[in-house]
Amino acid sequence: MKKLTLGQVRFLMAVSAALSLVLLPVSSALNSTALMYAGLGSFVFSAVVWFCFYRCPHCGKRLKQSSSRTCPYCGKHL
Numbered sequence: 167m168k169k170l171t172l173g174q175v176r177f178l179m180a181v182s183a184a185l186s187l188v189l190l191p192v193s194s195a196l197n198s199t200a201l202m203y204a205g206l207g208s209f210v211f212s213a214v215v216w217f218c219f220y221r222c223p224h225c226g227k228r229l230k231q232s233s234s235r236t237c238p239y240c241g242k243h244l
């Protein structure tokens with residue numbers, strides 16, 4: 167599997183989180199189970215992407231702050 171850059175990981179997380187934020191209220195408004203599952207799926211997807219890929223590319227430790235520009239563990243630029 168091709169390694170994702172941190173920018174691509176951030177993009178995937180932002181898109182899937184935004185998708186779930188849109189789909190969940192829309193699904194309850196339309197009373198649509200399919201949309202609800204799609205929203206839940208994208209929410210889980212963003213959590214999985216965060217859990218698996220949101221790491222420092224230099225030391226491999228998991229990053230907590232989504233906005234930091236340097237790694238809190240090794241101090242290198244992200």
Ligand SMILES: [Zn+2]
Pocket residue numbers: 222223224225226227237238239240241242
């Ligand atoms: Zn690091």
